[in-house]
Amino acid sequence: MKLHRRTGSARWALATIPMGLAKAAVAGTGSAPATPSIFSPASTPADSIYHLSLFVLAICGAIFLTVFILLVYSTVKFRRRAEDDGREPAQIYGSNQMELAWTVIPVLIVVVLFLATARVIHAVEDARFPPGTIEVSAVGHQFWWEFQYPEQGFITANELHVPVSDASHPTPTHITLLSADTDHSFWVPKLAGKTDLIPNRSNSMWIDPHEVGVYVGQCAQYCGTQHAKMLLRVVVESREDFERWIANERQPAQQTASALRGRQIFETTACVNCHTVSGTNANGKFGPDLTHLMSRETIAAGAAQNTPENLRLWIKDPDTFKPGSLMPAMQLQDQELDAVTAYLLTLR
Amino acid sequence: MANAESILKPMVVSPAAEGARPLLDLLHDWIVTVDHKRLGLMYIIYGILFLVIAGLEATVMRIQLAIPHNHFVSPQVFNQLFTMHGTTMVFLVGMPLLFGLANYLAPLMIGARDMAFPRLNAFSFWMSALGGLILYFSFIGGSGLYGAGSAPDVGWFAYAPLTSPAFSVGHSTDYWIVGLLVSGIGSIGTAANIVTTILCMRCPGMTLGRMPLFAWLNLVTSALVLIVISPLTAAQIMLLIDRYLGGHFFDTQAGGSAVIWMHFFWIFGHPEVYVLIIPGFAIASEVIPVFSRKPIFGYSIMVAATLAIGFLSLSVWAHHMFTVGMTSYANAFFTASTMAIGVPTGIKIFNWLGTMWGGKIRFSVPMMFCVAFLFQFLIAGLTGIMLSASPFDWQLGNSYFVVAHFHYVLMGGLVFTIFAAFYYWYPKVTGRMWNETLGKWHFWLFLVGFHLTFDFMHIPGVLGMPRRIYTYEAGRGWEIWNLIISIGVIFQIAGILFWVVNFIWSYFRGEPAGNDPWDAWTLEWSTTSPPPDYNFAKIPVVDSRRPLWDLKHPEDPDWKYE
Numbered sequence: 029m030k031l032h033r034r035t036g037s038a039r040w041a042l043a044t045i046p047m048g049l050a051k052a053a054v055a056g057t058g059s060a061p062a063t064p065s066i067f068s069p070a071s072t073p074a075d076s077i078y079h080l081s082l083f084v085l086a087i088c089g090a091i092f093l094t095v096f097i098l099l100v101y102s103t104v105k106f107r108r109r110a111e112d113d114g115r116e117p118a119q120i121y122g123s124n125q126m127e128l129a130w131t132v133i134p135v136l137i138v139v140v141l142f143l144a145t146a147r148v149i150h151a152v153e154d155a156r157f158p159p160g161t162i163e164v165s166a167v168g169h170q171f172w173w174e175f176q177y178p179e180q181g182f183i184t185a186n187e188l189h190v191p192v193s194d195a196s197h198p199t200p201t202h203i204t205l206l207s208a209d210t211d212h213s214f215w216v217p218k219l220a221g222k223t224d225l226i227p228n229r230s231n232s233m234w235i236d237p238h239e240v241g242v243y244v245g246q247c248a249q250y251c252g253t254q255h256a257k258m259l260l261r262v263v264v265e266s267r268e269d270f271e272r273w274i275a276n277e278r279q280p281a282q283q284t285a286s287a288l289r290g291r292q293i294f295e296t297t298a299c300v301n302c303h304t305v306s307g308t309n310a311n312g313k314f315g316p317d318l319t320h321l322m323s324r325e326t327i328a329a330g331a332a333q334n335t336p337e338n339l340r341l342w343i344k345d346p347d348t349f350k351p352g353s354l355m356p357a358m359q360l361q362d363q364e365l366d367a368v369t370a371y372l373l374t375l376r
Numbered sequence: 377m378a379n380a381e382s383i384l385k386p387m388v389v390s391p392a393a394e395g396a397r398p399l400l401d402l403l404h405d406w407i408v409t410v411d412h413k414r415l416g417l418m419y420i421i422y423g424i425l426f427l428v429i430a431g432l433e434a435t436v437m438r439i440q441l442a443i444p445h446n447h448f449v450s451p452q453v454f455n456q457l458f459t460m461h462g463t464t465m466v467f468l469v470g471m472p473l474l475f476g477l478a479n480y481l482a483p484l485m486i487g488a489r490d491m492a493f494p495r496l497n498a499f500s501f502w503m504s505a506l507g508g509l510i511l512y513f514s515f516i517g518g519s520g521l522y523g524a525g526s527a528p529d530v531g532w533f534a535y536a537p538l539t540s541p542a543f544s545v546g547h548s549t550d551y552w553i554v555g556l557l558v559s560g561i562g563s564i565g566t567a568a569n570i571v572t573t574i575l576c577m578r579c580p581g582m583t584l585g586r587m588p589l590f591a592w593l594n595l596v597t598s599a600l601v602l603i604v605i606s607p608l609t610a611a612q613i614m615l616l617i618d619r620y621l622g623g624h625f626f627d628t629q630a631g632g633s634a635v636i637w638m639h640f641f642w643i644f645g646h647p648e649v650y651v652l653i654i655p656g657f658a659i660a661s662e663v664i665p666v667f668s669r670k671p672i673f674g675y676s677i678m679v680a681a682t683l684a685i686g687f688l689s690l691s692v693w694a695h696h697m698f699t700v701g702m703t704s705y706a707n708a709f710f711t712a713s714t715m716a717i718g719v720p721t722g723i724k725i726f727n728w729l730g731t732m733w734g735g736k737i738r739f740s741v742p743m744m745f746c747v748a749f750l751f752q753f754l755i756a757g758l759t760g761i762m763l764s765a766s767p768f769d770w771q772l773g774n775s776y777f778v779v780a781h782f783h784y785v786l787m788g789g790l791v792f793t794i795f796a797a798f799y800y801w802y803p804k805v806t807g808r809m810w811n812e813t814l815g816k817w818h819f820w821l822f823l824v825g826f827h828l829t830f831d832f833m834h835i836p837g838v839l840g841m842p843r844r845i846y847t848y849e850a851g852r853g854w855e856i857w858n859l860i861i862s863i864g865v866i867f868q869i870a871g872i873l874f875w876v877v878n879f880i881w882s883y884f885r886g887e888p889a890g891n892d893p894w895d896a897w898t899l900e901w902s903t904t905s906p907p908p909d910y911n912f913a914k915i916p917v918v919d920s921r922r923p924l925w926d927l928k929h930p931e932d933p934d935w936k937y938e
Contacts, residue, residue: 062853063839063840063852063853063854064839064840064852065838065839065840065853066771066772066838066839066840067838074771076767077767077768077770077771080765080767080768081762081765081768081771084761084762084765084768085762088758088759088761088762091758092754092755092758095725095726095729095754096751096754098729099729099747099750099751099754102729102732102733102737103732103737103739103747106668106732106733106734106735106736106737107736107737107739108669108736108737108738112736116669116736116929117668117669117670117734117735117736118670118734119670119671119932119934119937120670120671120673120730120734121671121673121674121675121937121938122673122674122675122676122677122727122730123673123674123730126674126726126730127674127677127723127727130722130723130726131719131723134718134719134722134723135719138715138716138718138719141715141761141765142708142711142712142715144765145708145711145765145766145767145768146708146711148765148767149704149707149708149711149766149767150704150708152767152770153703153704153707154704205701209537209543210535210537210538210543211535211537211538211634213699213774213842215774215840215842217771217839217840220770221699221767221769221770221771221773222699222770222771222773222774223699223701223770224699224700224701226634226635226700226701227537227628227629227634228628228631228632228633228634229634229635229701231700231701232701244840244852245840246842246845247842248699248773248774248775248842249535249699249774250455250531250535250538250843250844251538252455252538252543253451253452253455253529254451255455255844255845256451256844256845256846256847256848257847259849330849351450351451351452352450352451352452
């Protein structure tokens with residue numbers, strides 16, 4: 029992407045408007061995670077789009093100013109005055125020169141815009157990947173995300189971990205997008221544009237985040253009742269942290285004696301029909317894999333923080349956080365709830 | 377032109393002059409009527425009724441979204457509301473209002489006494505009305521008024537496989553399918569009728585090259601309707617087969633394709649946008665010249681640009697699908713075709729400016745709505761160019777930026793021109809003038825409300841807020857913008873109230889308008905207000921694009937220059 033070197037400085041003036049808005053919005057709300065603004069990219073695809081968008085904005089801004097000034101001028105200059113003589117103005121029927129001008133100039137602008145756009149389409153869609161690219165499959169479900177790491181051989185949910193990628197040692201992440209039910213769309217604005225997850229179809233996208241951090245996004249294709257709370261977090265870690273996370277995820281679930289009762293209840297109720305805890309007889313595929321549940325910051329696809337209280341409330345009545353979620357209320361008694369929660373808290 | 381002069385002589389006909397008749401009699405007259413003016417009015421009243429309903433649905437959604445984590449409505453009801461709002465605005469507001477205006481005005485403008493097929497006209501209207509009733513019966517169908525009945529909740533675009541029996545249990549999706557199937561039959565009937573009328577019923581002397589632009593643009597619109605309703609109807613029938621006869625066209629669990637539904641829907645859905653906005657252009661092309669006191673600038677170029685828009689609009693549908701994973705070649709093609717449509721659209725804007733340039737512009741309410749339209753449509757066109765750059769769309773698609781963009785087109789473009797049309801032709805239809813002060817209150821309140829709502833709606837989209845969500849997280853920088861957007865609704869409602877009061881009050885108390893209150897140039901202003909059943913006592917004969925200009929300026933008639 030070299031677009032930014034080719035255009036003049038007027039562009040930057042325009043670009044500061046949305047940037048300013050984005051900053052104002054962040055300042056107004058304070059706490060993390062930050063606003064997922066498309067104007068603060070942190071990965072190559074988002075960055076290419078950002079530079080293209082500045083170019084397009086600059087051209088559209090120039091067209092807007094030109095026509096807007098003409099419109100204001102003609103409404104002010106050619107309004108009928110109070111002292112009007114009542115005669116009709118000169119009747120002008122058209123002008124071929126003018127028509128030619130305002131046909132040819134827009135055609136040229138369109139050609140330029142198209143060429144600039146086509147470059148970015150090609151750069152993002154037809155990119156080649158270096159060795160060391162991380163392969164992940166994202167599977168959309170109503171209303172959560174399943175993340176499979178086929179090379180490492182484990183499955184997790186809702187929080188995608190990827191390594192930071194620097195220019196000298198690029199480690200991009202290539203994401204295969206699949207759907208288990210309806211259409212969804214993977215959108216983390218600071219990392220890349222969105223791509224849909226469509227049943228019976230395999231799509232793909234890629235990211236190469238430049239900075240460590242948590243990037244938020246959410247499902248961007250209406251997928252049913254709880255589309256709004258199908259939130260998405262991408263955790264970008266240093267190479268070492270990422271390796272450590274991988275090593276932990278590959279382990280089967282910890283077996284501790286302390287939560288035996290909770291484990292028994294979990295394994296003898298309908299929980300196991302939908303959830304997997306590796307190393308146990310729970311191997312349902314319909315809901316998120318819970319093997320390392322406590323390594324995640326949120327539950328219910330980002331609808332609530334992963335705290336013991338929230339976890340208990342979620343098992344008791346998922347509708348508290350997410351009415352319309354496909355997880356049923358488990359109708360457990362209070363002691364059973366406490367026991368199951370205690371068990372889940374051991375799944376680190 | 378002696379015959380046209382006799383038409384110009386004032387005849388005193390006002391609504392009050394009709395003797396009082398039993399209500400049942402009047403009602404019967406309206407129900408069995410095949411008169412294009414009455415059917416046109418019925419289309420318009422039907423459209424306004426649903427405009428109010430869909431507006432209220434939007435209001436409820438904006439209350440829900442004013443603050444994060446609001447519990448004003450449940451997610452289920454919210455999803456039903458945005459589905460019904462979109463479906464209603466496109467099928468039960470936009471198309472009926474445009475068909476209504478074309479029905480009422482096109483025959484008058486081309487000097488005809490009625491549409492080509494008056495009975496088909498009545499049939500089409502009642503089919504559309506039935507379609508609307510079927511769709512809205514869903515609110516009391518199923519579980520009844522509890523919740524929102526079984527109103528559809530699959531979005532106005534009804535993407536597969538959400539509509540398949542596995543995901544859409546019960547009949548809510550069927551209401552959507554059958555309601556639109558039935559109203560689609562009405563749309564096809566009326567479109568065929570308008571095309572035939574404009575091609576075959578023009579008065580002597582009115583060649584295609586002398587037709588008012590309003591007639592030209594409605595001809596293109598109706599031709600587009602004929603082409604694009606069919607794929608939608610076909611897809612809906614296929615969906616019904618999936619749901620009831622065990623078909624698997626769109627049933628992904630049995631190997632069907634979700635993407636093929638998108639293609640079917642958008643090959644209807646995108647030209648549909650032009651079906652809605654070209655009649656808006658038609659209105660602006662009549663109002664701007666009359667209030668600028670100049671003929672339309674570049675008439676033949678305007679016709680050519682409209683034809684180009686109609687043609688190109690059939691080749692841009694997949695720009696709604698930039699994020700479904702098409703190849704880079706497909707994305708590049710639809711980027712190019714979409715950008716190309718900006719050229720004829722730009723030509724139109726420049727020609728309207730050329731019409732105003734050097735004129736003596738009278739800023740009455742219709743012209744104010746048209747100038748606001750020009751400003752807003754300029755912005756709508758430019759955000760459209762941004763979205764056509766497919767990588768930009770990968771970010772902005774399905775975000776609030778898109779919602780802002782197409783509301784700029786349909787509210788800022790279409791609704792503003794429709795209000796211009798209402799104010800411009802109200803004296804012709806009722807025989808009375810509306811109140812200028814109330815009209816200006818309507819305009820300014822509505823303008824402020826529109827800009828509060830839709831200017832600020834671009835921002836949360838840029839900040840990553842997707843559309844069709846019933847609530848959103850706090851702390852993402854979206855709160856303040858959503859609050860401003862919702863506040864704008866109050867101003868819009870206030871503006872609408874001024875409009876309703878103005879038009880109802882003026883119907884009974886307004887000043888008599890006379891035949892030609894705007895000193896206009898097209899044939900509808902040569903007959904009485906309201907026009908008699910037969911429109912013209914004698915069929916007019918025309919020599920130019922502005923027959924009434926020729927009459928009023930015999931020393932300098934248009935036909936010398938055309």
